[in-house]
Amino acid sequence: MRHLLKLQDLTREDILSILNLADQLKFERNNGIKKDYLKGKKLGMIFQKSSTRTRVSFEVGIYELGGYGLFLSSNDLQIGRGEPVQDTARVLSRYLDGIMIRTFAQKEVEDLAKYGSVPVINGLTDYAHPCQVHADLMTIREYKGSFKGLKMAFIGDGNNMANSLMVGAIKTGMEFAIACPKGYEPDSELMKWAAENGAFTMTRDVKEALKDADVVYTDVWASMGQEGEKAKREKAFAGYQVNEENLKVAKHDVMCLHCLPAHRGEEISEETFEKHAKEIFEEAENRLHAQKAVMVKLMK
Ligand code: CP
Ligand code: NVA
Numbered sequence: 020m021r022h023l024l025k026l027q028d029l030t031r032e033d034i035l036s037i038l039n040l041a042d043q044l045k046f047e048r049n050n051g052i053k054k055d056y057l058k059g060k061k062l063g064m065i066f067q068k069s070s071t072r073t074r075v076s077f078e079v080g081i082y083e084l085g086g087y088g089l090f091l092s093s094n095d096l097q098i099g100r101g102e103p104v105q106d107t108a109r110v111l112s113r114y115l116d117g118i119m120i121r122t123f124a125q126k127e128v129e130d131l132a133k134y135g136s137v138p139v140i141n142g143l144t145d146y147a148h149p150c151q152v153h154a155d156l157m158t159i160r161e162y163k164g165s166f167k168g169l170k171m172a173f174i175g176d177g178n179n180m181a182n183s184l185m186v187g188a189i190k191t192g193m194e195f196a197i198a199c200p201k202g203y204e205p206d207s208e209l210m211k212w213a214a215e216n217g218a219f220t221m222t223r224d225v226k227e228a229l230k231d232a233d234v235v236y237t238d239v240w241a242s243m244g245q246e247g248e249k250a251k252r253e254k255a256f257a258g259y260q261v262n263e264e265n266l267k268v269a270k271h272d273v274m275c276l277h278c279l280p281a282h283r284g285e286e287i288s289e290e291t292f293e294k295h296a297k298e299i300f301e302e303a304e305n306r307l308h309a310q311k312a313v314m315v316k317l318m319k
Contacts, residue, residue, distance in 0.1 A: 026186035041312035055085025060116040067093040067122040074264035076306040108135030138317035153309035158302040166191040173230035177205035189217035191215040200210040262288035
């Protein structure tokens with residue numbers, strides 16, 4: 020494994036080995052054990068979109084590993100003025116030991132990896148959010164013990180989160196069901212892959228997806244870059260909410276996850292969000308541990 024660009028590039032073993040290392044790093048941090056796994060290594064962090072969790076967890080993460088993180092906003096980089104990613108990649112590779120990038124097009128991340136010579140980590144594109152899914156899987160395993168026999172249900176937009184969760188769930192042996200309105204399905208090739216490689220359902224019916232679910236996931240109706248579609252999306256997604264009424268058909272010990280930021284009263288009700296706040300914020304913390312594991316795997 021040279022990069023983390025999207026979940027499809029990873030084997031089940033790659034994913035499990037990141038999760039195992041993440042568990043170990045969490046244990047070490049909780050017990051005051053500090054090891055400089057990446058002493059003196061430099062991570063560049065390019066952001067073309069806003070971020071709270073990804074930015075802070077990567078910056079704290081590389082620091083805790085003994086390295087140094089550089090926050091590179093596209094507002095300040097020449098890439099924001101049109102310098103090609105191919106050139107940016109070759110320049111930054113001469114200074115840095117790894118690059119994390121959050122941007123719009125998946126191709127930009129793939130090109131960064133293709134033209135650069137250091138590991139590239141996808142910190143979110145319109146297509147995928149592989150770092151988030153590692154934290155999600157880590158949290159699910161912490162709460163449920165293993166992935167065996169679990170059903171994950173995703174309610175809402177077939178966006179970057181849905182794409183990546185679908186692959187992560189199927190690769191770890193979970194069943195995956197998504198309920199989304201017409202026109203808001205996940206990537207069609209990924210859905211085909213999921214259907215061929217595991218138990219996958221796509222439905223319009225929220226309760227059908229939630230039936231007997233062990234893990235329920237949702238995300239915003241309008242992702243970053245789609246702010247202009249907010250009103251149209253609010254109409255399309257009416258009813259696609261995770262709430263106490265809809266959750267009645269899920270397992271009694273269902274866990275609810277959200278990558279955050281959350282819009283209470285839209286994709287999730289206030290009541291359900293607060294009822295599951297413990298696991299949701301554990302999930303947010305696990306971004307730190309999971310990404311430290313990814314950096315150690317790629318940059319050591
Ligand atoms: N979940 C997530 O990636 O959060 P940020 O947008 O705050 O980084
Ligand atoms: N789907 C959301 C996820 C944010 C972490 C977005 O892309 O804005």
